[in-house]
Amino acid sequence: MIWELIATIFAGVGGAGIALLIRKLSKQMTPKWLVPAFAGMAMLGFQIQGEYDWYDHQTSLLPDGVVVVKAVEEEAPWRPWSYVFPQTMRFIAADVANSAKNKIDPSLVLVDLYFFERRSLAKRVPQIIDCVNEARTDFTQSFSASTHNSATSSNPVDSSTSWFPLESNDPLITALCS
Template identity: 45%
Template sequence: MFFELIATFAAGIAAAGLALIAGHLSGGRLPRWLTPVLAGAAMLGYAIWSEYSWAARTTQALPEGVEVLLTVEETKLWKPWTYVIPQTTRIMALDRASVQTNPDAPGIVLADLYFFARWTPPAKRPQLVDCANAARADVSAAALSNPSDAAWRRAGKDDPLMEALCTS
Protein backbone atom coordinates (compact mmCIF):
# COMPACT_ATOMS: atom_id res chain seq x y z
CA MET A 1 0.00 0.00 0.00
CA PHE A 2 2.87 2.37 0.82
CA PHE A 3 4.46 1.83 -2.59
CA GLU A 4 1.18 2.55 -4.35
CA LEU A 5 0.90 5.81 -2.42
CA ILE A 6 4.41 6.75 -3.52
CA ALA A 7 3.57 5.79 -7.13
CA THR A 8 0.43 7.94 -6.99
CA PHE A 9 2.45 10.95 -5.84
CA ALA A 10 5.07 10.24 -8.51
CA ALA A 11 2.36 10.24 -11.21
CA GLY A 12 1.11 13.61 -9.94
CA ILE A 13 4.58 15.10 -9.83
CA ALA A 14 5.40 13.80 -13.32
CA ALA A 15 2.17 15.24 -14.75
CA ALA A 16 2.81 18.57 -13.03
CA GLY A 17 6.34 18.61 -14.42
CA LEU A 18 5.07 17.94 -17.94
CA ALA A 19 2.49 20.71 -17.57
CA LEU A 20 5.19 23.14 -16.40
CA ILE A 21 7.40 22.20 -19.36
CA ALA A 22 4.47 22.60 -21.77
CA GLY A 23 3.68 25.97 -20.22
CA HIS A 24 7.28 27.09 -20.65
CA LEU A 25 7.45 25.85 -24.24
CA SER A 26 4.19 27.64 -25.10
CA GLY A 27 5.64 30.93 -23.92
CA GLY A 28 3.32 31.16 -20.92
CA ARG A 29 0.09 30.90 -22.96
CA LEU A 30 -1.24 27.95 -20.95
CA PRO A 31 -3.33 28.83 -17.88
CA ARG A 32 -1.60 28.47 -14.50
CA TRP A 33 -4.41 26.31 -13.10
CA LEU A 34 -3.58 23.59 -15.66
CA THR A 35 -0.61 22.27 -13.63
CA PRO A 36 -2.51 21.28 -10.47
CA VAL A 37 -5.46 20.01 -12.51
CA LEU A 38 -3.21 17.71 -14.56
CA ALA A 39 -1.40 16.56 -11.42
CA GLY A 40 -4.68 15.69 -9.74
CA ALA A 41 -6.02 13.97 -12.87
CA ALA A 42 -2.85 11.89 -13.15
CA MET A 43 -3.08 10.86 -9.51
CA LEU A 44 -6.74 9.93 -9.83
CA GLY A 45 -6.07 8.09 -13.09
CA TYR A 46 -3.24 6.09 -11.55
CA ALA A 47 -5.36 5.20 -8.51
CA ILE A 48 -8.22 4.00 -10.72
CA TRP A 49 -5.84 2.01 -12.94
CA SER A 50 -4.25 0.44 -9.86
CA GLU A 51 -7.62 -0.59 -8.42
CA TYR A 52 -8.88 -2.07 -11.68
CA SER A 53 -5.66 -3.88 -12.59
CA TRP A 54 -5.18 -5.40 -9.11
CA ALA A 55 -7.09 -8.59 -9.91
CA ALA A 56 -5.26 -9.24 -13.17
CA ARG A 57 -1.87 -8.55 -11.56
CA THR A 58 -2.72 -10.83 -8.65
CA THR A 59 -3.90 -13.73 -10.81
CA GLN A 60 -0.89 -13.43 -13.12
CA ALA A 61 1.42 -13.71 -10.11
CA LEU A 62 -0.18 -16.96 -8.92
CA PRO A 63 2.09 -20.00 -9.20
CA GLU A 64 1.49 -22.82 -11.66
CA GLY A 65 -1.35 -25.08 -10.53
CA VAL A 66 -3.31 -22.41 -8.66
CA GLU A 67 -6.65 -21.89 -10.39
CA VAL A 68 -8.98 -18.95 -9.88
CA LEU A 69 -12.43 -20.26 -8.96
CA LEU A 70 -14.32 -17.09 -8.19
CA THR A 71 -13.96 -13.34 -8.51
CA VAL A 72 -16.20 -10.88 -6.71
CA GLU A 73 -17.04 -7.59 -8.40
CA GLU A 74 -18.38 -4.68 -6.38
CA THR A 75 -19.64 -1.16 -6.82
CA LYS A 76 -18.98 1.56 -4.26
CA LEU A 77 -20.83 4.82 -3.73
CA TRP A 78 -17.58 6.75 -3.22
CA LYS A 79 -16.22 5.31 -6.51
CA PRO A 80 -18.94 6.31 -8.99
CA TRP A 81 -17.05 4.84 -11.97
CA THR A 82 -17.61 1.36 -10.49
CA TYR A 83 -21.29 1.68 -11.40
CA VAL A 84 -20.21 1.77 -15.05
CA ILE A 85 -17.57 -0.98 -14.74
CA PRO A 86 -17.67 -2.92 -11.45
CA GLN A 87 -14.33 -3.47 -9.73
CA THR A 88 -12.98 -6.91 -8.79
CA THR A 89 -12.19 -6.75 -5.08
CA ARG A 90 -11.88 -10.40 -4.03
CA ILE A 91 -10.55 -13.62 -5.53
CA MET A 92 -10.90 -17.26 -4.44
CA ALA A 93 -8.30 -19.67 -5.83
CA LEU A 94 -7.74 -23.43 -5.56
CA ASP A 95 -4.27 -24.93 -5.26
CA ARG A 96 -4.55 -28.02 -7.46
CA ALA A 97 -1.22 -29.36 -6.16
CA SER A 98 -2.65 -29.52 -2.62
CA VAL A 99 -5.61 -31.76 -3.52
CA GLN A 100 -5.46 -34.98 -1.51
CA THR A 101 -7.65 -38.00 -0.93
CA ASN A 102 -7.67 -40.48 1.94
CA PRO A 103 -8.37 -44.17 1.28
CA ASP A 104 -10.00 -44.38 4.73
CA ALA A 105 -12.50 -41.66 3.74
CA PRO A 106 -13.55 -42.37 0.15
CA GLY A 107 -15.30 -39.54 -1.62
CA ILE A 108 -13.78 -36.89 0.65
CA VAL A 109 -11.24 -34.53 -0.89
CA LEU A 110 -8.90 -32.19 0.97
CA ALA A 111 -7.79 -29.01 -0.82
CA ASP A 112 -6.28 -25.64 -0.01
CA LEU A 113 -8.25 -22.53 -0.91
CA TYR A 114 -6.64 -19.12 -1.08
CA PHE A 115 -8.59 -15.92 -0.56
CA PHE A 116 -7.29 -12.62 -1.87
CA ALA A 117 -8.85 -9.25 -1.18
CA ARG A 118 -7.69 -5.78 -2.04
CA TRP A 119 -5.58 -4.24 0.75
CA THR A 120 -5.56 -7.40 2.89
CA PRO A 121 -3.00 -10.20 3.15
CA PRO A 122 -3.92 -13.47 1.43
CA ALA A 123 -5.61 -16.14 3.54
CA LYS A 124 -5.22 -19.91 3.17
CA ARG A 125 -8.13 -22.08 4.24
CA PRO A 126 -7.96 -25.88 3.87
CA GLN A 127 -11.33 -27.37 2.94
CA LEU A 128 -12.83 -30.84 3.03
CA VAL A 129 -15.16 -31.54 0.15
CA ASP A 130 -17.72 -34.36 0.03
CA CYS A 131 -18.62 -34.67 -3.64
CA ALA A 132 -21.29 -37.33 -3.11
CA ASN A 133 -23.27 -35.20 -0.67
CA ALA A 134 -22.39 -31.81 -2.18
CA ALA A 135 -20.99 -30.52 1.10
CA ARG A 136 -17.87 -28.77 2.29
CA ALA A 137 -16.25 -28.15 5.66
CA ASP A 138 -13.39 -26.19 7.14
CA VAL A 139 -10.52 -28.39 8.22
CA SER A 140 -10.05 -28.96 11.93
CA ALA A 141 -8.10 -31.54 13.91
CA ALA A 142 -11.31 -33.46 14.61
CA ALA A 143 -12.35 -33.35 10.94
CA LEU A 144 -8.99 -34.66 9.79
CA SER A 145 -9.08 -37.61 12.17
CA ASN A 146 -12.73 -38.39 11.45
CA PRO A 147 -14.46 -36.56 8.57
CA SER A 148 -17.90 -37.32 10.05
CA ASP A 149 -17.00 -34.94 12.91
CA ALA A 150 -16.56 -32.02 10.49
CA ALA A 151 -19.03 -29.13 10.47
CA TRP A 152 -20.39 -29.84 6.98
CA ARG A 153 -22.23 -27.15 5.04
CA ARG A 154 -24.38 -27.84 2.04
CA ALA A 155 -23.03 -26.52 -1.23
CA GLY A 156 -24.96 -26.30 -4.44
CA LYS A 157 -23.84 -28.04 -7.59
CA ASP A 158 -22.99 -24.58 -8.96
CA ASP A 159 -20.53 -23.95 -6.11
CA PRO A 160 -17.18 -23.18 -7.78
CA LEU A 161 -15.27 -25.52 -5.46
CA MET A 162 -17.69 -28.38 -6.15
CA GLU A 163 -17.41 -27.77 -9.88
CA ALA A 164 -13.61 -27.72 -9.74
CA LEU A 165 -13.15 -30.85 -7.61
CA CYS A 166 -16.21 -32.99 -8.26
CA THR A 167 -16.78 -32.82 -12.00
CA SER A 168 -14.74 -35.26 -14.01
Protein backbone atom coordinates in the same frame (compact mmCIF):
# COMPACT_ATOMS: atom_id res chain seq x y z
CA MET B 1 1.77 -0.41 -0.24
CA ILE B 2 4.59 2.10 0.32
CA TRP B 3 5.71 1.54 -3.27
CA GLU B 4 2.22 2.31 -4.48
CA LEU B 5 2.25 5.59 -2.53
CA ILE B 6 5.64 6.52 -3.98
CA ALA B 7 4.46 5.65 -7.50
CA THR B 8 1.32 7.76 -6.99
CA ILE B 9 3.44 10.74 -5.95
CA PHE B 10 5.66 10.29 -9.01
CA ALA B 11 2.56 10.12 -11.22
CA GLY B 12 1.46 13.45 -9.73
CA VAL B 13 4.89 14.98 -10.35
CA GLY B 14 4.78 13.68 -13.93
CA GLY B 15 1.31 15.15 -14.48
CA ALA B 16 2.44 18.50 -13.08
CA GLY B 17 5.50 18.37 -15.32
CA ILE B 18 3.32 17.87 -18.39
CA ALA B 19 1.18 20.86 -17.38
CA LEU B 20 4.31 22.99 -16.83
CA LEU B 21 5.54 22.00 -20.28
CA ILE B 22 2.17 22.98 -21.79
CA ARG B 23 2.37 26.34 -20.00
CA LYS B 24 5.91 26.90 -21.25
CA LEU B 25 5.02 26.00 -24.85
CA SER B 26 1.99 28.32 -24.73
CA LYS B 27 4.17 31.17 -23.35
CA GLN B 28 2.29 31.14 -20.02
CA MET B 29 -1.09 31.65 -21.73
CA THR B 30 -2.71 28.62 -20.12
CA PRO B 31 -4.07 29.10 -16.59
CA LYS B 32 -1.90 28.35 -13.54
CA TRP B 33 -4.50 25.98 -12.06
CA LEU B 34 -3.65 23.56 -14.87
CA VAL B 35 -0.55 22.37 -12.96
CA PRO B 36 -2.32 21.04 -9.81
CA ALA B 37 -5.24 19.82 -11.92
CA PHE B 38 -2.92 17.69 -14.09
CA ALA B 39 -1.12 16.43 -10.98
CA GLY B 40 -4.40 15.41 -9.35
CA MET B 41 -5.75 13.78 -12.50
CA ALA B 42 -2.51 11.82 -12.96
CA MET B 43 -2.59 10.55 -9.36
CA LEU B 44 -6.28 9.65 -9.55
CA GLY B 45 -5.79 7.96 -12.92
CA PHE B 46 -2.85 5.95 -11.59
CA GLN B 47 -4.91 4.76 -8.61
CA ILE B 48 -7.90 3.80 -10.77
CA GLN B 49 -5.63 1.91 -13.18
CA GLY B 50 -4.07 0.08 -10.21
CA GLU B 51 -7.49 -0.90 -8.88
CA TYR B 52 -8.51 -2.44 -12.19
CA ASP B 53 -5.18 -4.17 -12.89
CA TRP B 54 -4.88 -5.70 -9.39
CA TYR B 55 -6.96 -8.82 -10.12
CA ASP B 56 -5.23 -9.66 -13.40
CA HIS B 57 -1.83 -9.10 -11.82
CA GLN B 58 -2.57 -11.29 -8.79
CA THR B 59 -4.00 -14.14 -10.85
CA SER B 60 -0.96 -14.06 -13.13
CA LEU B 61 1.24 -14.64 -10.07
CA LEU B 62 -0.65 -17.79 -8.97
CA PRO B 63 1.35 -20.99 -9.45
CA ASP B 64 0.19 -23.79 -11.75
CA GLY B 65 -2.52 -25.89 -10.14
CA VAL B 66 -4.09 -22.99 -8.23
CA VAL B 67 -7.48 -22.18 -9.74
CA VAL B 68 -9.67 -19.13 -9.13
CA VAL B 69 -13.03 -20.46 -7.96
CA LYS B 70 -14.75 -17.15 -7.18
CA ALA B 71 -14.17 -13.50 -8.02
CA VAL B 72 -16.17 -10.77 -6.29
CA GLU B 73 -16.88 -7.61 -8.25
CA GLU B 74 -17.82 -4.55 -6.20
CA GLU B 75 -19.39 -1.18 -6.79
CA ALA B 76 -19.06 1.78 -4.44
CA PRO B 77 -20.52 5.29 -4.31
CA TRP B 78 -17.06 6.82 -3.76
CA ARG B 79 -15.98 5.14 -7.00
CA PRO B 80 -18.86 6.14 -9.32
CA TRP B 81 -17.12 4.63 -12.38
CA SER B 82 -17.44 1.21 -10.71
CA TYR B 83 -21.18 1.22 -11.45
CA VAL B 84 -20.33 1.13 -15.15
CA PHE B 85 -17.20 -1.05 -14.82
CA PRO B 86 -17.32 -3.07 -11.57
CA GLN B 87 -13.97 -3.79 -9.94
CA THR B 88 -12.80 -7.18 -8.73
CA MET B 89 -11.63 -6.45 -5.19
CA ARG B 90 -11.62 -10.00 -3.76
CA PHE B 91 -11.25 -13.53 -5.04
CA ILE B 92 -10.88 -17.10 -3.80
CA ALA B 93 -8.38 -19.55 -5.27
CA ALA B 94 -8.16 -23.30 -4.62
CA ASP B 95 -4.89 -25.24 -4.64
CA VAL B 96 -6.23 -28.08 -6.78
CA ALA B 97 -2.78 -29.50 -7.59
CA ASN B 98 -2.01 -30.17 -3.92
CA SER B 99 -5.47 -31.37 -2.88
CA ALA B 100 -5.66 -34.77 -1.20
CA LYS B 101 -8.40 -37.40 -1.17
CA ASN B 102 -9.25 -39.05 2.13
CA LYS B 103 -8.03 -42.67 2.28
CA ILE B 104 -11.05 -43.83 4.31
CA ASP B 105 -13.68 -41.95 2.28
CA PRO B 106 -12.45 -41.00 -1.23
CA SER B 107 -15.43 -38.66 -1.73
CA LEU B 108 -13.78 -36.26 0.75
CA VAL B 109 -11.10 -33.95 -0.61
CA LEU B 110 -8.83 -31.76 1.52
CA VAL B 111 -7.94 -28.52 -0.26
CA ASP B 112 -6.40 -25.20 0.71
CA LEU B 113 -8.47 -22.16 -0.20
CA TYR B 114 -6.69 -18.83 -0.50
CA PHE B 115 -8.66 -15.65 0.11
CA PHE B 116 -7.21 -12.60 -1.64
CA GLU B 117 -8.40 -9.07 -1.01
CA ARG B 118 -7.11 -5.76 -2.35
CA ARG B 119 -4.64 -4.16 0.10
CA SER B 120 -4.76 -7.16 2.46
CA LEU B 121 -2.61 -10.20 3.01
CA ALA B 122 -3.81 -13.48 1.54
CA LYS B 123 -5.38 -15.93 3.98
CA ARG B 124 -5.11 -19.72 3.71
CA VAL B 125 -8.05 -21.78 4.97
CA PRO B 126 -7.97 -25.59 4.72
CA GLN B 127 -11.35 -26.98 3.67
CA ILE B 128 -12.85 -30.44 3.25
CA ILE B 129 -15.07 -30.86 0.21
CA ASP B 130 -17.62 -33.66 0.04
CA CYS B 131 -17.95 -34.47 -3.66
CA VAL B 132 -20.95 -36.80 -3.21
CA ASN B 133 -23.09 -34.63 -0.93
CA GLU B 134 -21.80 -31.37 -2.48
CA ALA B 135 -20.85 -29.68 0.78
CA ARG B 136 -17.83 -28.12 2.45
CA THR B 137 -16.54 -27.64 5.97
CA ASP B 138 -13.49 -26.22 7.71
CA PHE B 139 -10.71 -28.70 8.35
CA THR B 140 -10.09 -29.28 12.05
CA GLN B 141 -7.84 -31.71 13.87
CA SER B 142 -10.92 -33.44 15.33
CA PHE B 143 -12.43 -34.23 11.90
CA SER B 144 -12.73 -37.90 11.01
CA ALA B 145 -14.38 -39.71 8.13
CA SER B 146 -16.61 -41.67 10.55
CA THR B 147 -17.89 -38.37 11.99
CA HIS B 148 -18.59 -37.21 8.46
CA ASN B 149 -20.55 -40.36 7.54
CA SER B 150 -22.78 -40.14 10.59
CA ALA B 151 -23.24 -36.37 10.24
CA THR B 152 -24.36 -36.52 6.62
CA SER B 153 -26.69 -39.47 6.97
CA SER B 154 -30.43 -38.98 7.18
CA ASN B 155 -30.25 -39.19 10.99
CA PRO B 156 -27.37 -36.83 11.87
CA VAL B 157 -25.47 -37.27 15.09
CA ASP B 158 -24.28 -34.23 17.05
CA SER B 159 -20.83 -33.47 15.67
CA SER B 160 -18.40 -30.59 15.91
CA THR B 161 -18.29 -30.06 12.15
CA SER B 162 -20.92 -28.02 10.37
CA TRP B 163 -21.33 -28.61 6.67
CA PHE B 164 -22.27 -25.88 4.23
CA PRO B 165 -24.09 -26.97 1.06
CA LEU B 166 -22.65 -26.15 -2.37
CA GLU B 167 -24.43 -25.95 -5.69
CA SER B 168 -23.77 -28.81 -8.11
CA ASN B 169 -22.27 -26.33 -10.59
CA ASP B 170 -20.11 -24.61 -7.95
CA PRO B 171 -16.61 -23.96 -9.37
CA LEU B 172 -15.07 -25.59 -6.30
CA ILE B 173 -16.99 -28.84 -6.93
CA THR B 174 -16.15 -28.65 -10.63
CA ALA B 175 -12.43 -28.09 -10.02
CA LEU B 176 -11.99 -30.81 -7.38
CA CYS B 177 -14.52 -33.52 -8.13
CA SER B 178 -14.41 -33.81 -11.92
